[in-house]
Amino acid sequence: MAEKIPAKTNTQKLRDITDSLPEFTQQYFYSGTSGKAILTRISYALDARYFLEYAVNFLPYFPHKQIKELSLDDIRQIKATDIDKFLTWMEEDQKLSERTRARRRSSVSGLFEYLINTERKLEYNPVSGSQSVDIPENEYVTYLNLDEQEQLLNCIRYGTGLTKRQLSFHEKYKKRDLAIIFLFLDTGLRISELHALNVNDVVIYEDTFDEEKNECYITALRKGKKKSGTVSKVFFSDESKEYIQDYLASRQGQGEQFNENTPLFTTSTGERLSIREIQQMLKKYVQVSLKRSDISVHKLRSSFAMEFYKHEKNILVLQQRMGHMSINATNIYARASDREEAVKNSRNWRQKK
Incomplete structure (x- = not known):
């Protein structure tokens, strides 16, 4: 039997990419x-590699160079x-979206700014000095309302709609899964x-x-505070507390002992x-309970934001x-919620004359 090759870590993946770039x-x-x-x-x-591949293939300044060979004078x-x-x-040849084009433009700009201001x-x-990329504002936010959230949670609580095979594993994992999904919906x-x-951390x-x-x-290290290493308090409800305590009690009931490095959510091993x-x-659970394919974990975060x-x-x-970190990111949910409410309230607009 051939020896299994371990998957690369993200750190190794980053090193492989940067090794292909100019020193x-x-x-x-x-x-x-x-x-x-x-x-x-x-x-x-x-x-950055995507842009430099474009540069060596389409710009006239260094026709015989590979990416790795580019110098500061070339740039x-x-x-x-x-x-x-x-x-x-x-846009025209690769048919990329506004968001992708804007992100790549921003990434290239970040590299130039570092080489200018830091090094x-x-x-x-x-x-x-180049043209900007306008990103159209999303008119609506995809999310689960409270009724849809309850359908999802009931599938986890009771196994509603699960196949016999899924039900055979459900009892073993439902306390964990309920604690996870409710925590997402409860905290964002x-x-x-x-x-x-x-x-x-609990x-x-x-x-x-x-x-x-x-x-x-x-106590969580949130995305905007990773550089400072400052942890934040993320409050959760009494219902979340019950699910988390129930799940942890079930693990302790099986003889598990916790220490400061014990993961909150674990596999069977x-x-x-x-x-x-x-x-x-x-x-x-989403496919079984709601027959939807557009709900990711990030959409649970959106569901929290909209309902909150x-x-x-x-x-x-x-x-x-x-x-x-910026109120602009939060404004997306406020505008979407206010717009949704206004549209609903306009249903009987003829009667308001």
Whole structure:
């Protein structure tokens, strides 16, 4: 039997990509983006390679060079009009979306800015003088309303709609799965944030004499604060508390002992549940309960945001709950919710004359 080759880690994947790039660019993807998630850095590196592949194939300045052979003097020759041509090529020849074009433009600009401001190796960023890419605002947000959320949760609670084969595993995992999905819907956590949680990150204060002193939250390293390493309190409801406590009690009932590095959500063998396993678990329940294929973990985050804003109408609190650094990101949900409500209220517009 052939020996199984272990899958590459994300760090190895990033190294493989940066090794194909000019040496003067490589430090950017490590120290220059140290506060970014590894998958974000991989995306930046892929975008930079994509642009440099375009440059060596279509720009007239270095016709006989490979990407790896490019020098700083080569890069200095690139003008704003060359970036414009690159954007046009992505749109007309490659048929790429506005979001993809804008992201690649931003990635290339970030590399130039690093070489200018941090390493002092370049004097000019050609991206800054190029045309921008306008991204159309999404008119609606895809999400689950409270009734749809309840359908999904009931599928997890009772196995409604699951096949016999799925039901044979359901009893073993339903407490874990219910705790995970409800926590997403209750807090708006990102999948990377939930995946990284340990048992010790769950904080529950209960005061039988003064309910106002009761607190339930998790300490999470949120996306916007990874560079500083500052953890945030992400509050969850009493219902979430019950699901989490029930799940953890079931693990302790099987003899498991927790320490500071014990993952909060695990497989049957005690390993940390992977991001892909969480995604596949949600996909199964959504298909069975709602017959939908457009609901990802990120859409559960959107579901939290939309329903929270409908109930609270407080965009600043929602911004904090979502872990958004900019209020502009939160505004998407407020505008979508207000628009949806206005459209519904306009149903009997003739009677309002």
